[in-house]
Amino acid sequence: MIRVGRAAEAPPFPVAAKRALGNAQLRRNVRHATNVIRGKRAVVVGEMPDWEQLRDAAHAIKEHTVRYLDFYLEQFEENCTRAGGSVHWAADADEANRIVIDIMRAAGRTEMIKVKTMTSDETGLNRALEAAGLVPHETDLADLIIQLGEDRPSHIVVPALHLNRTEIRDIFRGAMNRAELTDRPEELAAAARQFLREKFLRVDAGFSGANFAIADSGSICVVESEGNGRMCVTLPRVLITLVGVEKVIPRFQDLEVFLQVLARSATGERMNPYNSIWTGVTPGDGPQEVHVVLLDNGRTAVLQDEASRETLDCIRCAACLNACPVYQQTGGHAYGSIYSGPIGAILTPQLQSMEHSRSLPYASSLCGACYEACPVKIDIPEILIHLRERLVDAGEAPAGERWSMKAAAAAFASERRLGAAQKAARLAQWPFARHGQLSHLPPPLNAWTEHRALAAIPPQSFREWWATRERAGGA
Amino acid sequence: MLISLFITCYKDTLFPDTGKAVVRVLERLGHRVEFRSAQTCCGQMHYNTGYTADARALMEKFVRDFDGAETICAPSASCVAMIRDHYPKMAAASGDAGLHRRVDELVPRVFEFTELLVDKLGVTDVGASFPHAVTLHTSCHSIRSLQLGDRPARLLRAVRGLELRELADADQCCGFGGTFAVKNADVSAAMGADKARRVVETGAAVCAAADNSCLLQIGGTLTQRGEPVRCLHVAEILAAGDGR
Numbered sequence: 001m002i003r004v005g006r007a008a009e010a011p012p013f014p015v016a017a018k019r020a021l022g023n024a025q026l027r028r029n030v031r032h033a034t035n036v037i038r039g040k041r042a043v044v045v046g047e048m049p050d051w052e053q054l055r056d057a058a059h060a061i062k063e064h065t066v067r068y069l070d071f072y073l074e075q076f077e078e079n080c081t082r083a084g085g086s087v088h089w090a091a092d093a094d095e096a097n098r099i100v101i102d103i104m105r106a107a108g109r110t111e112m113i114k115v116k117t118m119t120s121d122e123t124g125l126n127r128a129l130e131a132a133g134l135v136p137h138e139t140d141l142a143d144l145i146i147q148l149g150e151d152r153p154s155h156i157v158v159p160a161l162h163l164n165r166t167e168i169r170d171i172f173r174g175a176m177n178r179a180e181l182t183d184r185p186e187e188l189a190a191a192a193r194q195f196l197r198e199k200f201l202r203v204d205a206g207f208s209g210a211n212f213a214i215a216d217s218g219s220i221c222v223v224e225s226e227g228n229g230r231m232c233v234t235l236p237r238v239l240i241t242l243v244g245v246e247k248v249i250p251r252f253q254d255l256e257v258f259l260q261v262l263a264r265s266a267t268g269e270r271m272n273p274y275n276s277i278w279t280g281v282t283p284g285d286g287p288q289e290v291h292v293v294l295l296d297n298g299r300t301a302v303l304q305d306e307a308s309r310e311t312l313d314c315i316r317c318a319a320c321l322n323a324c325p326v327y328q329q330t331g332g333h334a335y336g337s338i339y340s341g342p343i344g345a346i347l348t349p350q351l352q353s354m355e356h357s358r359s360l361p362y363a364s365s366l367c368g369a370c371y372e373a374c375p376v377k378i379d380i381p382e383i384l385i386h387l388r389e390r391l392v393d394a395g396e397a398p399a400g401e402r403w404s405m406k407a408a409a410a411a412f413a414s415e416r417r418l419g420a421a422q423k424a425a426r427l428a429q430w431p432f433a434r435h436g437q438l439s440h441l442p443p444p445l446n447a448w449t450e451h452r453a454l455a456a457i458p459p460q461s462f463r464e465w466w467a468t469r470e471r472a473g474g475a
Numbered sequence: 476m477l478i479s480l481f482i483t484c485y486k487d488t489l490f491p492d493t494g495k496a497v498v499r500v501l502e503r504l505g506h507r508v509e510f511r512s513a514q515t516c517c518g519q520m521h522y523n524t525g526y527t528a529d530a531r532a533l534m535e536k537f538v539r540d541f542d543g544a545e546t547i548c549a550p551s552a553s554c555v556a557m558i559r560d561h562y563p564k565m566a567a568a569s570g571d572a573g574l575h576r577r578v579d580e581l582v583p584r585v586f587e588f589t590e591l592l593v594d595k596l597g598v599t600d601v602g603a604s605f606p607h608a609v610t611l612h613t614s615c616h617s618i619r620s621l622q623l624g625d626r627p628a629r630l631l632r633a634v635r636g637l638e639l640r641e642l643a644d645a646d647q648c649c650g651f652g653g654t655f656a657v658k659n660a661d662v663s664a665a666m667g668a669d670k671a672r673r674v675v676e677t678g679a680a681v682c683a684a685a686d687n688s689c690l691l692q693i694g695g696t697l698t699q700r701g702e703p704v705r706c707l708h709v710a711e712i713l714a715a716g717d718g719r
Contacts, residue, residue, distance in 0.1 A: 018661045325648045329665045363659060365652025365666070366523060367615040388525030397525065401654075405521060409529040412484060412516040413536070422488050437698070447657040451664035452695030455489075462487040462494035466510045 002298040003093040004122050004351050006152075010336020012359035020330040026162050030154075030331040033161045034322045040268025041319060041373075048264070057257045059377040062313035065250055066303065072215040072248045073294060079218025083280025085290040093123035096295050100125060100207070100240055101132045103291050107238045109134075109205035115222065115229035116140035117209025118316060119242045119295060121153060121338040122351075136207070137199045139228040141192055148175035154332030154340065156318040157266045162331045196228060206236035206287065210243040211262065211315070213292070217252045219279040220292065223262065223272035230274050239287035244295050246312040258315060261375035265317035298351035308383045311346050313376045318343075320370035320380060326363055335360065342370035346383045354387070358396055361387035400444060415463075422461050429457055477507045478591070479544035481537075483551045484516035490687045496714035497550045497588055500601055503714075513540045517549075519557035522565070524654045531569060534562055538577050546595065547581075550588040550710050552617035552685045558585050560620055587617070588710055589685055593626045599633045604716030606636030610679040611709075612670070612693060614686040615648050627685050627709050634712060640677040644669070651692035667696040674704055681705045683712055 010016065020026060045051055065072055077087040090096035104112065112129070114120065114136055126136045126147075138147040142160040146153055149171040153159030160168070169183040172191050181191055208229065212221040220241050222229055233239055249258065263272045281290050303309050321327045321341030332340030336357065337348040345364060349357040361384050364370075370380040391397055411421035432438045438454040440446070448454060460468075478501055482494040501508050518533030537558070541547055549555050559582055566578035592598050609631060617623040631639050650656070650666025657663075670693055674682045682697070682704055684690050694706035 014659050014661065017659065021661055021665055325650065325666050326659075326662055329662050361525075362655065363662075365615075365648050365650055365655045365663065367648035367652070368619040369615070369646070369648065372619055385523055385525065388523075389527045390525075392525035392527075401524070401658075405524065405526045405529060408516075409521060409526070409532070412518075412533055415513050415515065418484070418487075418515045425488070444657050447660035448695070451660055451699070452667065452692065453698035454691075454695055455698075457489060458491055460491060462482050462491040463510070463512055465491055465495060466512070 001092055001094055002352060003124065004297075004348050005124060005338045007337040007348055007352060008356040010356070013334060013336070013363040014359060016334040016336060017326075017330045017363070020334045025164070025167075026331055027329065029162050029164050031328055033155075033158060034328050037158070037268055037322045041265060041322070042268075044264045044268055044270055048260075054257060054261050055375055055377050058261050058315075058375055059313065061249060061254050061257060062315075062376050063310065065248060066246065066309060066312050069245065069248070069300075069303065072250055073245055075215040076213050076218060076248050077294075079216065080280055080292055081218070083218050085218065085280040085292055088291060088293045090293050090295045090297070092297050093295075094128075096123045096242060096293055096297070097125050097128035099293050100242070101129065101134065103238070103240055104129075104134055104205060107205065107289060109238060111135040111137065111199075111203045112205040112207045112240075113137050113139050113199050113203045113232045113236065114143070114207040115209070115224065115232040116143050116159075117207070117242055118153075118156060118338055119209050119244050120207070122244075122297065123242070123295065125242070137196075137203060139196050139199065139232055140224070141189070141226055141228070144192060144196065145171055148172070152333060153338055155321060156316050156339065156341070156343070158318070162333070200228075200231045200235055204236045205238040206232040206240070208233050208239070208241045210241050210247050210292075212255065212258060213243045213248045213294075214252050214255070214277075215248055215250050217279055219252065219277050221255065221275065221277045223259070223276075224274045225267065225269075225272060227274050230276050233276050233278060234286050237287055238289045238291075240291045240293065242293045242295060244297070245299050246314075262315055262317050265319040265373070265375040298353070301353065302350045305350070305386075307386045308346065308350060310378050311343075311350055311383060313378050314343050314347065315376055316343075317375055319373040319375060323369040323373040324364075325367060325369065326365065335363065342380045342384075343378070346380055346387060349387055354391065354394075354396070358391060361391065404444065419461070419463065422457075426457050426459065476546060476596075477509060479541060479547045480508055480510045481514060481517070481541070481547055481549040481554070481585070482510065483549060483554045485691075486551065486687055489691070490708065493550055493687055493708040493710055496708065496710040497548065499714040500592075500603075500710060501548070504596065504598060504601060506596075511540055511544070515540075517554045517557045519554055520653050522557060522561055527565070530561075531565055534565055534578070535574065537562075538574065538581055541581060542577075545584060546591070547585045548588055548591045549585065550685070550708060551687065552587050552614050552621050552623065553688060555585055555587040555590075556616040556620035558582060587621055587623065587685065589626045589630055590621065590623060592630060592713075599629045601630065601633070601713045602716065603633075603637075603713045604635035605712050607681050608638045608640055608677075608679040609681045609683050609712065610640045610642045610674055610677040611645075612642060612649060612674070612682055612684040612689055613645050614684055614689045617685045618646060623685065627683075630709065630713060631683065635716065637712070640679045642677055643673045649689045649692045651688050653688070656692060663692070664696070667692050671696040671700060671702065675702055679704065681707050681712070683707050683709050685709050
């Protein structure tokens with residue numbers, strides 16, 4: 001079954017967003033964090049004279065790759081296998097989880113240390129492992145916080161962005177049994193370090209996501225800031241990597257483009273502190289059993305829609321989340337998916353064939369800040385509109401909206417009808433008008449007047465004024 | 476120059492004063508204006524909400540209504556963005572070669588109001604006088620789509636007596652977003668509240684923009700909160716004074 005985390009159980013965006021808007025602490029945390037990252041990004045992007053060319057290059061490489069995806073995936077499989085890796089193909093979330101569980105059992109491992117992987121959140125791997133009696137340990141600091149707090153990620157790059165350090169202290173105090181912890185960042189980091197170090201040294205299976213799967217070398221590339229990922233991919237003897245099929249890039253050399261745009265867009269750094277690249281197995285050094293699971297889970301279906309397939313160009317930098325004024329208000333949970341913000345609003349519905357996420361394509365004012373920030377130039381507003389069109393064409397739009405749009409189209413069909421509609425609206429507004437302002441309008445306009453004032457429609461339209469002026473012989 | 480006005484559906488209905496101000500400014504600068512009364516709507520609302528067939532019909536109507544017009548001016552950045560960004564794509568997708576050609580011929584003749592003044596007519600001082608503190612909301616369509624840059628600000632700075640006050644977070648969306656304002660009313664209102672707060676912080680008496688749709692949102696929020704700031708389209712400020 002194609003599944004994106006628990007998105008199928010999520011409430012519609014406007015409902016979840018309203019709940020988030022009521023949480024003042026969450027909104028302060030999200031606003032603060034996104035402002036900090038945006039500021040840092042602006043500095044390191046601003047210093048690049050060739051930023052626009054880099055974006056163009058990244059876009060061109062991704063478009064080419066997505067077009068010849070089958071070719072590059074097979075090339076990756078061939079080169080990874082030649083280097084001693086084992087490549088597995090998973091059609092959906094359940095198959096991917098089953099493959100990982102089978103590898104763990106065959107290797108006789110019961111615990112694994114994980115480095116941040118959105119894709120395993122997508123497949124719900126941790127729940128599947130636990131159901132099979134296996135124990136996953138998240139080691140990325142933010143993912144550790146999420147796991148210990150039994151929370152959900154709210155951001156693609158900074159999953160615990162919705163929490164502040166006091167909230168994190170409380171999670172650590174409970175889960176690590178350390179009542180003496182304060183909320184000093186150094187102390188919290190030291191506590192996490194101590195907690196994780198024991199796992200790094202003991203647990204003998206590692207699990208990672210991938211930023212890039214490189215076809216011409218068969219390598220996997222993971223970038224991170226903490227070094228915990230480096231531990232996960234070098235210390236254990238068994239290493240499993242789960243990769244969405246769209247993460248493949250043709251050449252090792254293409255990293256020169258992506259490593260420049262990714263770090264600057266994601267964390268506002270010139271380069272990621274840790275860039276780990278490995279190719280199959282090196283005898284006597286590092287993991288001696290290297291597995292790569294290539295996941296489809298709806299991606300090849302996205303490929304089939306030419307108008308929106310550039311969604312698959314995404315490198316998960318989250319620059320669009322940080323730039324998005326809607327995300328800044330609600331945080332990530334409102335999107336009901338591990339993929340939140342503008343990219344989540346176009347990716348989740350497509351992966352799920354719109355089934356459980358009809359409200360997401362409307363979770364945007366189409367302001368264009370996401371497109372402006374995207375380092376691979378995905379035209380997110382255009383794709384949002386395209387997905388809205390798909391819903392309308394499939395008869396999935398609400399009846400009230402369809403009726404309103406039909407009425408508006410009829411009014412706009414001719415000058416005479418528009419003039420009549422203007423007159424009718426002026427008459428119809430009287431029950432709602434007081435002192436030149438309208439209030440308590442009927443649905444759907446009540447959604448406007450509940451929050452904002454609305455001036456009454458003026459007594460003379462521009463076209464009426466113009467006609468009067470013409471009759472009088474001009475100005 | 477004969478300038479054909481596209482006043483846009485909601486300005487025609489809700490903000491007739493903006494249209495009148497455009498007429499006043501252009502005539503004062505010595506141009507002739509016409510208003511082809513057959514015009515209605517560019518189709519933006521239908522297009523953005525996913526009703527592409529309706530939007531295409533309105534595009535075809537627009538092309539017919541403005542057939543032969545040399546210079547078309549619309550005092551709305553978002554409507555011009557609809558025409559410039561989406562008409563060519565919709566026309567190409569329609570498979571109608573004749574329509575595609577007519578759209579391609581039409582698009583370069585359509586100008587947003589401040590763009591027309593600065594780029595096409597070469598004016599920044601239109602002789603206006605408006606002795607008030609003003610802040611400028613740079614709408615998303617005006618900066619990201621039309622790339623108007625500082626054109627509206629340059630026009631305002633040239634107005635006698637006008638003090639232009641900088642707006643913090645100027646590139647942030649006001650939260651209007653067409654049907655977004657109704658479909659996601661709570662988020663839209665929260666965005667509007669942020670914008671209104673920034674406007675009030677400037678201490679300006681007037682908030683100006685090149686889009687009335689944003690001003691509907693910002694003005695509605697300000698009025699709801701009892702703030703005395705007035706919202707005016709840039710054209711209405713440029714029309715103020717005697718033009719000398």
